[in-house]
Amino acid sequence: MTRDEIEKAIIGIFADQFEIEDPGLDDDLREHYEFDSIDAIELLREIEILLNTQLSREDKKAAMDIRTLNQIVDYVAALTHRIEK
Secondary structure (H helix, E strand, O other), X not given: OOHHHHHHHHHHHHHHHHOOOOOOOOOOXXXXXXXXXXXXXXXXXXXXXXXXXOOOHHHHHHOOOOOOHHHHHHHXXXXXXXXXX
């Protein structure tokens, strides 16, 4: 999966699951869209579905400081790279 494909998929998840249309790639999700911990849990579940894998506790813990869409895309890209090995 390329970074562009990941970005498109994540933007689709935000539109479908959170009703956030065209989020800024560097917007702080908490400040701009009131994205909270419950939303973050749902997003991690959507990422598991996207990657067809179950995230480890360490994977989920690594996501705790993510604040922007760009950071989410980087996170998913790193997971994808690790899974594809």
